[in-house]
Amino acid sequence: MKEPLSQREQHRAKVIDAIAQTMDLYGVSYSFGQLYGIMLFEDRPMTLDEMQESMNMSKSNMSYAVRALMDSKMVSKLDEKVDRKDLYEAETNFFKAFQLFFATKLQREIDVMRGAVDEVLPQLQETILALETPEEERMLCLKDLHKLKHAVSYYDWLQQFVDQLGSGQFFNGQQVEDQTNES
Numbered sequence: 001m002k003e004p005l006s007q008r009e010q011h012r013a014k015v016i017d018a019i020a021q022t023m024d025l026y027g028v029s030y031s032f033g034q035l036y037g038i039m040l041f042e043d044r045p046m047t048l049d050e051m052q053e054s055m056n057m058s059k060s061n062m063s064y065a066v067r068a069l070m071d072s073k074m075v076s077k078l079d080e081k082v083d084r085k086d087l088y089e090a091e092t093n094f095f096k097a098f099q100l101f102f103a104t105k106l107q108r109e110i111d112v113m114r115g116a117v118d119e120v121l122p123q124l125q126e127t128i129l130a131l132e133t134p135e136e137e138r139m140l141c142l143k144d145l146h147k148l149k150h151a152v153s154y155y156d157w158l159q160q161f162v163d164q165l166g167s168g169q170f171f172n173g174q175q176v177e178d179q180t181n182e183s
Contacts, residue, residue: 012041026101028072031057032065036074039090045078047085073100095171106162114155117148124148 005013019040020033028036038054039046046054052062066088069075074097078087091097127133128141164170 016041028068031055032068035065036069036090039075039088040092045087045089047082047087049085073104099165099168103162103166106158110155110159110162113151117151121148
């Protein structure tokens with residue numbers, strides 16, 4: 001039989017649940033959010049085995065969760081190991097976590113969309129200018145061209161936003177640097 005949770009553990013559980021719920025809003029699964037919350041409260045890096053034990057999750061799901069959190073920059077793999085096992089640590093600075101998470105996600109969107117738009121624009125322009133293009137098709141292509149030029153404008157703006165986010169410009173003096181062990 002498991003021992004009842006202490007007051008501190010109950011408080012942590014409530015916050016971990018809230019973290020998991022809010023991360024779900026950003027496309028991170030509830031269980032991955034729970035893992036991040038557990039790691040956030042650890043005062044030390046954790047191995048996959050330790051995470052697996054605290055989450056009661058299969059090894060493959062745990063590896064997937066850690067990879068997803070690493071891709072989102074919420075968790076990082078440390079260079080050192082313990083007993084030949086990799087160590088992972090959660091980003092505990094919420095300003096930094098926000099900065100890394102959103103900059104990574106938005107940069108991915110920019111790269112995917114700009115890649116497609118930049119490839120299609122010249123082809124669309126060629127179709128518009130081609131003498132053999134029927135007039136109705138030309139007019140539809142012109143509409144698409146205007147939409148894509150608007151998209152280019154948006155993704156140029158979004159790139160500036162991501163660059164500024166990465167520089168910490170939006171934090172109005174809030175400490176984005178490492179705040180670990182500051183209480």
